[in-house]
Structure formats: C-alpha cells, structure tokens
Amino acid sequence: MNALLAAKAIIGRELARFFTQRERFLAALVRPLVWLFVFAAGFRAALGLSIIPPYQTYITYETYIVPGLCGMILLFSGMQSSLSLVNDRESGAMRLLLTAPRPRWFLLGAKLVAGASVGLLQVAAFLVIAYFYGLKFSAGGYLAALPAFVMAGVMLGALGLFLSARIRQLENFAGVMNFVIFPMFFLSTALYPLWKMQESSLLLANLCRANPFTHAVELIRFALYGQLNLPALGWTVLSAIVFFGLALHGYEPARTRSGRRPD
Amino acid sequence: MIRALLLSTLLASPALADEIWVTNEMDDTVSVIDVATLEVKATYPTGERPRGVTFNRDFTRLYICASDSDAVQVMDPATGEILHDLPSGEDPEQFVLSPDDRLLYIANEDDAITTVVDTQSRKVIAQIDVGVEPEGMGISPDGRIQVTTSETTNMAHWIDTETHEIVANTLVDSRPRHAEFSPDGTQLWVSAEIGGTVSVFDVATRAEIAKISFAIKGVQPEKLQPVGMRFSPDASKIFVALGPSNHMAVVDAKTFEVDRYILVGRRVWHMTLSPDESKLFTTNGVSGDVTVIDMATLEPIKTIKVGRFPWGAAARAMP
Numbered sequence: 001m002n003a004l005l006a007a008k009a010i011i012g013r014e015l016a017r018f019f020t021q022r023e024r025f026l027a028a029l030v031r032p033l034v035w036l037f038v039f040a041a042g043f044r045a046a047l048g049l050s051i052i053p054p055y056q057t058y059i060t061y062e063t064y065i066v067p068g069l070c071g072m073i074l075l076f077s078g079m080q081s082s083l084s085l086v087n088d089r090e091s092g093a094m095r096l097l098l099t100a101p102r103p104r105w106f107l108l109g110a111k112l113v114a115g116a117s118v119g120l121l122q123v124a125a126f127l128v129i130a131y132f133y134g135l136k137f138s139a140g141g142y143l144a145a146l147p148a149f150v151m152a153g154v155m156l157g158a159l160g161l162f163l164s165a166r167i168r169q170l171e172n173f174a175g176v177m178n179f180v181i182f183p184m185f186f187l188s189t190a191l192y193p194l195w196k197m198q199e200s201s202l203l204l205a206n207l208c209r210a211n212p213f214t215h216a217v218e219l220i221r222f223a224l225y226g227q228l229n230l231p232a233l234g235w236t237v238l239s240a241i242v243f244f245g246l247a248l249h250g251y252e253p254a255r256t257r258s259g260r261r262p263d
Numbered sequence: 264m265i266r267a268l269l270l271s272t273l274l275a276s277p278a279l280a281d282e283i284w285v286t287n288e289m290d291d292t293v294s295v296i297d298v299a300t301l302e303v304k305a306t307y308p309t310g311e312r313p314r315g316v317t318f319n320r321d322f323t324r325l326y327i328c329a330s331d332s333d334a335v336q337v338m339d340p341a342t343g344e345i346l347h348d349l350p351s352g353e354d355p356e357q358f359v360l361s362p363d364d365r366l367l368y369i370a371n372e373d374d375a376i377t378t379v380v381d382t383q384s385r386k387v388i389a390q391i392d393v394g395v396e397p398e399g400m401g402i403s404p405d406g407r408i409q410v411t412t413s414e415t416t417n418m419a420h421w422i423d424t425e426t427h428e429i430v431a432n433t434l435v436d437s438r439p440r441h442a443e444f445s446p447d448g449t450q451l452w453v454s455a456e457i458g459g460t461v462s463v464f465d466v467a468t469r470a471e472i473a474k475i476s477f478a479i480k481g482v483q484p485e486k487l488q489p490v491g492m493r494f495s496p497d498a499s500k501i502f503v504a505l506g507p508s509n510h511m512a513v514v515d516a517k518t519f520e521v522d523r524y525i526l527v528g529r530r531v532w533h534m535t536l537s538p539d540e541s542k543l544f545t546t547n548g549v550s551g552d553v554t555v556i557d558m559a560t561l562e563p564i565k566t567i568k569v570g571r572f573p574w575g576a577a578a579r580a581m582p
Contacts, residue, residue: 041480051566056564057526057555057563057564057565057566058509058526058528058554058563058566
C-alpha cells in the first residue's frame with residue numbers, strides 16, 4: 001500500500017509538472033513536427049524509394065520517419081527527465097526522494113515509469129496531429145505500438161537516469177545534447193533506413209546497428225504495422241536493464257554522498 | 264454415404280485463385296501473380312519485347328503483343344505454352360479485342376497502321392492508315408467504334424468497325440498513349456503523355472468536354488505523364504497511371520477533378536482490376552514490380568517483384 005502511495009506520488013509529481021509547463025509540452029511537439037512538415041519535404045527526393053520490412057509497398061518519406069519521430073520524442077523526454085533530476089539534486093528535492101522509506105530501485109523505477117508516461121502523452125499528441133496530416137495507421141497498429149512506446153520510453157528514461165547520476169550541474173546538460181542525443185538520433189534508423197546508410201559508409205551503418213535507439217525505433221516501426229520485431233525488442237529490453245543497472249549503481253548512497261559538493 | 268464423401272471431397276478441394284498476368288518488356292516473359300497470395304506463381308517465356316496483353320472472354324487464350332518479334336502470340340494460360348502467332352503487322356505495341364471476342368485491333372507503331380486480325384481464321388481482314396506511331400487502342404462497349412491514338416500526329420482516329428474506315432480525327436495533346444471508353448460508351452478518355460493531360464470527349468458529338476491536368480506536391484510537372492487508364496467497376500472513378508511521377512491519379516468521372524494520388528513503383532505504365540474487382544494491379548516499369556491497390560480504401564497494400572520492365576497486365580478469372 002505504501003509502495004503504491006509512493007509510486008503514485010512520484011508519477012503524480014512528474015505529470016503535474018508536465019501539465020503545468022505548457023511550453024515544455026509545446027516544445028516537445030514542435031521539434032518532431034518541424035521534422036515532419038519541413039525536413040521531410042526537403043528530404044523526400046534525397047531518400048529515394050525502398051521497400052524494406054515491415055513495409056509491403058513504396059512509402060513516402062513522411063511515412064518512413066513517423067516511428068523515428070516518436071522515438072525522438074521519447075528520447076528527448078527521457079533526457080528531459082534526467083535534466084529534471086539534476087535540477088532536483090541541486091534544489092534538494094532529490095534527497096527527499098531518495099530518503100523515502102522504499103528501496104532505491106523502486107523509487108528510481110517509479111521515476112522511470114513517470115518519465116515514460118509523460119513521453120507517452122507527447123507521442124499520443126504527435127500521432128493525433130500526424131493522423132490529421134494524413135499519416136494514419138490501423139487501430140491494431142496503434143494498439144500494438146503502445147507497449148513498444150512504453151518499452152522504448154523506459155529504456156531511454158533509464159539512459160537519462162544513468163546520465164543524471166553522472167551530471168552534477170545543469171550547465172553540463174549541453175554536453176548531453178552534443179554527445180548523447182544528437183549522435184543517438186542521427187546514427188539511427190529514425191531518419192534513413194540502414195541500407196541507405198550502408199551505401200555511404202559501412203562503419204556508420206554498423207554504429208547504427210549497435211545504437212540502442214535504432215532498436216527502439218525499429219520496435220516502434222514494426223509495432224505500428226502490427227508486427228513484432230523480436231531482435232529489436234530483445235536489444236531494447238537488454239539496453240533498458242543495463243542502463244537501469246548503471247543508474248542504480250550511480251545512485252548508490254556511497255557514490256551520491258562522495259559525489260556531493262560540500263554544503 | 265458415397266454422396267456425402269463426394270460432397271466433402273468437393274468442398275475440401277481448394278478453389279483456384281484468380282490470376283494477374285504481366286508482360287515483362289525486357290525479360291521477354293510473362294509473370295503470373297496469384298491474387299490470393301499476391302505472389303508470383305509462374306513465369307513463362309514469350310516472344311521479344313512483350314507489351315500489350317489481353318485474355319479472350321472465357322480466359323482460355325492469352326494474346327500478347329511481342330513487339331520486336333513482329334507478332335501477336337497466342338498462349339494457352341493453362342500451360343504457358345505459345346500455341347501460335349497471329350499475323351500482326353510490324354511492331355505491334357497495343358491492341359484491343361472486340362466485344363464479340365473475335366477481332367483484334369492492333370497498333371503497328373512503325374508502319375502507322377491499325378491492323379484488324381480475325382482471331383479465328385488467323386487472317387488480316389483490314390489495315391487502316393492512321394497517324395504516325397499509333398499506340399492507344401480503345402473500342403466502344405457496343406463494338407461499333409474503335410479509336411486509335413497516334414503518338415506523333417497527336418490525334419485520336421475514330422474508326423467505324425463496320426467499314427474499317429476512319430470517320431473522324433480529333434486533335435489531342437502531345438503524345439497520346441491510351442484511349443478508354445466509359446463503360447456506358449458515352450465518353451472517350453485519351454491520355455497525353457507529354458502534354459500531361461487527359462482529354463474527355465463526348466462520343467456522340469466527338470467534342471471535347473473536359474481536360475484534366477495533374478499536380479503532385481514535390482514532383483516536377485514534366486514527370487506527370489499520363490499513360491494507362493482504367494475505370495472503376497461502378498464507373499464513378501477513373502485511374503490514371505502517371506508514368507515517371509510514380510503515382511496513380513484517381514479522377515472523379517463526374518466532376519473531372521483529381522480525388523487523390525496513390526504512390527506506386529517507378530514509371531507506372533498500365534493496370535488491371537482483379538476479377539472480383541477488389542484490387543487494382545499497376546505495372547511499374549523501371550522498378551520492375553507490380554503495386555496492388557485496395558479498391559475499398561484506395562491504399563497501396565503491397566508491391567510484388569516481377570520481371571524487368573513490366574508493361575501490360577491482364578486479369579484471369581478462374582472457374
């Protein structure tokens with residue numbers, strides 16, 4: 001019962017913060033929409049046409065990048081969550097959270113679920129706009145994608161948690177942008193298929209293959225067409241476990257104490 | 264007991280699925296697509312450069328324009344065997360079978376002639392001089408008027424099928440490649456590849472009643488080259504293949520407005536409807552495949568690899 005209450009409090013706080021920050025919601029939506037409406041139009045010819053699973057026929061570039069943009073929302077949402085943790089640490093709210101009478105994994109897990117829920121809301125809003133733009137999936141596809149969004153959100157949130165354990169100051173977040181978000185996003189199948197990447201560089205294609213974000217995007221892409229991409233699911237789950245393990249290690253009391261600046 | 268056994272055997276025997284037959288211009292073959300599985304189930308050799316293709320009424324014969332073999336070949340679709348050639352004149356590209364299932368009207372591109380061949384006696388019964396590079400071939404549902412379009416003269420030639428003489432010539436836009444009568448026979452639609460338009464004529468007066476242009480966001484206008492056309496079963500829409508724009512246009516047959524564009528493979532030429540009218544199959548020349556469009560949703564559902572440069576398509580209903 002206590003556990004439920006604690007989880008509710010953590011998730012409720014995250015959602016309340018999200019709903020009160022309208023700018024954050026708008027910013028989360030504008031980013032993928034700019035890609036969809038502006039960049040996709042420019043890249044349409046550059047991509048060329050291809051038929052790769054799960055697609056059965058030729059698709060427009062806009063159609064191709066929708067799953068990648070959903071992944072992008074979850075990626076930024078996960079990072080935003082880590083940003084808020086750094087903020088929490090600076091403001092002292094973190095100490096309050098971590099001293100709650102629940103196991104550390106539980107508290108951080110609840111934080112993860114909270115972050116993924118926020119990401120899910122943003123993805124839902126994006127898919128509604130995409131639907132009216134003409135980028136539609138079947139009802140079954142939307143339903144099948146739900147667990148894929150949650151899994152991808154949890155994995156990327158776990159990465160954010162891990163990073164937040166390492167970042168001591170908000171100012172360092174720019175580094176996260178440059179060294180984590182951008183490489184993860186651009187070295188993935190979010191914007192271009194792997195075969196296209198391979199045409200220009202085998203090394204880049206292999207980096208794409210190794211990128212957990214690629215697997216999250218492919219998990220979402222197949223799910224939106226009612227298909228399960230087992231290897232993508234496996235890699236996403238494995239990455240989530242590894243990142244969460246690293247985050248738990250990073251938030252160990254001994255580490256957090258030693259890493260804290262003297263008050 | 265025996266009757267029950269026979270009945271259960273009959274019920275258990277799988278019904279043969281309908282088929283789509285596609286000519287592969289560069290491979291000198293026809294590919295046979297199973298409509299149920301949407302997979303190629305057989306490929307048969309043909310003469311050189313097969314293009315136009317059509318079945319007779321009971322689907323026991325397939326006629327193929329083997330352009331570079333200067334012949335119309337007759338194939339047994341049950342075996343894929345070429346039974347014999349019909350005298351076709353030089354370089355037959357497209358043809359149309361008369362509604363009585365007997366006469367083939369063949370466009371001889373190099374000779375500027377429309378050749379009329381009797382499929383039963385296997386004899387040429389008439390040759391009609393038309394414009395330069397004839398290609399598009401249409402016939403009215405009552406079989407009285409045959410229209411040949413000539414690519415270089417930019418004309419639709421109206422031929423009386425009783426006398427086998429041209430009764431009128433109508434100017435159309437540049438490079439007309441296909442002529443299609445509306446199912447009620449009151450309109451003639453002609454596509455102009457270079458002109459980028461489709462002209463609609465009133466058959467009674469032969470006057471142009473509409474001209475349709477196309478525009479697709481992000482596609483250069485010169486790539487919008489209308490070629491093959493096909494009416495929907497209820498005649499409310501007409502599908503227009505737009506060549507190198509890689510799109511099909513769906514045109515409202517009443518308002519003459521384009522309803523939507525459907526993305527298919529590269530350089531779409533022609534199309535055919537499945538016998539149950541639930542799917543449209545388009546031949547995509549450059550990408551070497553056939554795109555299947557669901558007629559209920561007008562969405563492309565699958566693209567199937569066939570041979571190199573697929574061109575014509577014909578549907579075979581199975582018993």
